[in-house]
Amino acid sequence: MNWTKLRNFLNTRWGFFALVTFLFWAKTILVYLIDFNLGVHGIYQYFILLINPIATTMLLFSIALYIKRTIPAYLCLLLLYIANTAFLLISVIYYREFTDFMTTNVIFGYSSVSQGLSGSSFSLLKPQDFLIVGDVVLVLLLLLTRQIKLDPQPVEKKQAVAMTSFSLMFLLLNVTLGEIDRPQLLTRTFDRNYLVKYLGIDAFTVYDGLKTAKTSQTRSKATGSDLNKIIDFTQKNYAAPDPKMFGIAKNKNIIVLHLESFQQFLIDYKLNDQEVTPFLNSLYHGKETYSFANFFNQVGQGKTSDAETMLETGTYGLPQGSLFSTLGTDNTFEAMPAILNQSQNYSSAVFHGNAGSFWNRDKVYKNFGYQYFFDASYYDQNAANLTEYGLKDKLLFHDSVKYLEKLQQPFYAKFITVSNHFPFVLDEQNKSFEAANTGDSSVDNYFVTAHYLDQAVKEFFDYLKASGLYDNSVIVLYGDHYGISNSRNLKLASLLGHSASTWSDFDNAQLQRVPFMVHIPGQENGRISEQYGGEIDVMPTLLHLLGIDSKKYLLFGTDLFSPQHNQTVAFRNENFITPNYTVIGNTIYENSTGNVVTHPSKKVQTELKQAKEHVGNALSLSDALNNKNLLRFYVPTDFKPVDPRDYNYKNEVAKLDKIQEKLKERSTSLWSKNNGHSTVDKYQTDAPELHKDETQTDEESSSTQPQTTSSTLEDEQQ
Numbered sequence: 001m002n003w004t005k006l007r008n009f010l011n012t013r014w015g016f017f018a019l020v021t022f023l024f025w026a027k028t029i030l031v032y033l034i035d036f037n038l039g040v041h042g043i044y045q046y047f048i049l050l051i052n053p054i055a056t057t058m059l060l061f062s063i064a065l066y067i068k069r070t071i072p073a074y075l076c077l078l079l080l081y082i083a084n085t086a087f088l089l090i091s092v093i094y095y096r097e098f099t100d101f102m103t104t105n106v107i108f109g110y111s112s113v114s115q116g117l118s119g120s121s122f123s124l125l126k127p128q129d130f131l132i133v134g135d136v137v138l139v140l141l142l143l144l145t146r147q148i149k150l151d152p153q154p155v156e157k158k159q160a161v162a163m164t165s166f167s168l169m170f171l172l173l174n175v176t177l178g179e180i181d182r183p184q185l186l187t188r189t190f191d192r193n194y195l196v197k198y199l200g201i202d203a204f205t206v207y208d209g210l211k212t213a214k215t216s217q218t219r220s221k222a223t224g225s226d227l228n229k230i231i232d233f234t235q236k237n238y239a240a241p242d243p244k245m246f247g248i249a250k251n252k253n254i255i256v257l258h259l260e261s262f263q264q265f266l267i268d269y270k271l272n273d274q275e276v277t278p279f280l281n282s283l284y285h286g287k288e289t290y291s292f293a294n295f296f297n298q299v300g301q302g303k304t305s306d307a308e309t310m311l312e313t314g315t316y317g318l319p320q321g322s323l324f325s326t327l328g329t330d331n332t333f334e335a336m337p338a339i340l341n342q343s344q345n346y347s348s349a350v351f352h353g354n355a356g357s358f359w360n361r362d363k364v365y366k367n368f369g370y371q372y373f374f375d376a377s378y379y380d381q382n383a384a385n386l387t388e389y390g391l392k393d394k395l396l397f398h399d400s401v402k403y404l405e406k407l408q409q410p411f412y413a414k415f416i417t418v419s420n421h422f423p424f425v426l427d428e429q430n431k432s433f434e435a436a437n438t439g440d441s442s443v444d445n446y447f448v449t450a451h452y453l454d455q456a457v458k459e460f461f462d463y464l465k466a467s468g469l470y471d472n473s474v475i476v477l478y479g480d481h482y483g484i485s486n487s488r489n490l491k492l493a494s495l496l497g498h499s500a501s502t503w504s505d506f507d508n509a510q511l512q513r514v515p516f517m518v519h520i521p522g523q524e525n526g527r528i529s530e531q532y533g534g535e536i537d538v539m540p541t542l543l544h545l546l547g548i549d550s551k552k553y554l555l556f557g558t559d560l561f562s563p564q565h566n567q568t569v570a571f572r573n574e575n576f577i578t579p580n581y582t583v584i585g586n587t588i589y590e591n592s593t594g595n596v597v598t599h600p601s602k603k604v605q606t607e608l609k610q611a612k613e614h615v616g617n618a619l620s621l622s623d624a625l626n627n628k629n630l631l632r633f634y635v636p637t638d639f640k641p642v643d644p645r646d647y648n649y650k651n652e653v654a655k656l657d658k659i660q661e662k663l664k665e666r667s668t669s670l671w672s673k674n675n676g677h678s679t680v681d682k683y684q685t686d687a688p689e690l691h692k693d694e695t696q697t698d699e700e701s702s703s704t705q706p707q708t709t710s711s712t713l714e715d716e717q718q
Helices: 003-010 013-034 042-066 070-098 112-117 119-124 127-144 157-181 192-199 201-220 224-237 278-285 303-313 336-344 358-368 393-404 441-467 486-496 505-510 535-545 602-627 652-666 688-702
Strands: 253-259 289-296 347-352 372-374 411-416 473-479 516-519 527-534 581-584 587-590
Touching (some): 192 201, 201 602, 224 602, 253 303, 278 441, 303 535, 336 535, 347 358, 358 372, 372 393, 441 473, 516 535, 581 602
Parallel strands (some): 289 527
16 A cells, blocks of 8 residues: 555544554553563464454444544544553553552552552653653644544444444454463453453453442442351351460461462372372371361362462452452451461561462452562562472572561461472473373373472471571461362372272362371471361461460351361362262262262251251351451451551562661561571572572683682572
């Protein structure tokens, strides 16, 4: 097309529509690539990224096509174009400040973080931002100088409708392509980054607005009286602590090790006569460990975030999506970090080598009362150090020590591992265990990554002992959810001594067991308990071990050590397990045999009816508590509601140093106890990534001069 034809086309309404659509698409792509860190990998994801602004832009701009009068039509399109450009620019400024995308609450000022869009944010502007607004100036000049003339001929209504329909179909295609690469993209809402990467900034904003409206409608009708049934249920469900266990961990550091996708069957399992997890096996059977053989994951679509919800708040995840992502930004919580800080002066921190926005953690942890969050930005994110979901486990533990040692004791610290995550891929230099041979690579390599995780945990335990933290700490280890999904269990069956041809829903349910271990150095009464329980029971259990009665908090689980503990384990889909029976839908299985119970006795019917009612009530009341944000109406004695504005996860090291400087000789951090010297050199690891530079230095120095030994201490960033 020569210039004359192009100019003639631009002088039509369709031409002007095409021009502003193209310009907005181009600058949106530039913003994606230059300003937003969306974690795009591979040709497929880049293709989706390139097309995702098109549908929403055409859909929005097509509104102007329905206007017949010339000046109003052009003015409408210009205003839509300018408004969307302004929104894009503000989104960029906000992202630079918070490394996140604006939600509906931020836009309308409901969230305190909107203060980040104050006048001082103009300092965040960069020269490349002219690319965002420069085209608007250019288009206006072209119109004012009549280089682009207004077309008096209106667009036919059927053509306008055709454009709108095409835009909607293109948007559906966009969503489908996103769902192919990231299943349950809209229902689980892992991360705002994911939604923008797959659907675009405009689609994300609309989606978030719809979610916010739905949530607001539910909450606007809530009153304090809605708590009555919940209070009644939790009080009746309360299990008094075992006097022998109550307070045995008081004032000790609590270190929670989140074992990603780790299932109970891995404990004591041998593949080709080799223990997959020899160190965890030794902990499981040790006299200093209280282990649970019948502990189940109870997660829903929120997976890892659901496990954290239960452990930190004593409430269930949601029936759809993730509570972290859906409600976590604005909900009121009475969570473990806040309770421990207010009742026993604990400091608190999370260590996780993935982006802070994943599962909305950077917002939720503030509402939990976590004082520090060391996310990917605090670690070396060299590609060689990463798996698909963040920093490799050995590196996470090693590189977190320089932060851990500066926490004031006692502390509550959580480490979220990622290496044992589907699809269970590990680079060759870190493999030290032979894969299985089922023909399914994810099943086969599950044992390889589990072994790597086991090694990483052992190295961390060795450090705790060498540094002096071990004796004054309680280490809690738990698997967050299944690693091998039900669809792949048939491949796993033969390795577990089962036949794929007779595998049933009962077997799937039994494989939902995950480890739960409470390791207390100095204890001699550790044991393996057959008690049935799940993740919802962890919070009351830990509170009682620390000498804090859980009765005044609205918790849906009970203390696993209590003689009154309720052993009915609820799954998010309302299936459940008792010590004797597994109920899947309307089918009852006998746990001892796995056989279907076709004619249950009246006694069994009564027992299971009561269990089913308990499960239904627990799940529905937990949902009501969270969906209606009812904890805003409930303040326990001696508890102060958390104000998320008190927390900022930037410059964490400087804050730790400032506290130590202020406390001086009263500082209780390991760093201070070690007379201001780091304990990093006490950490022994065989992680090849940390020895690579050392090896290269050996080779280079051997031919020139005597070598000086140096340890590698990686610092920052995903």
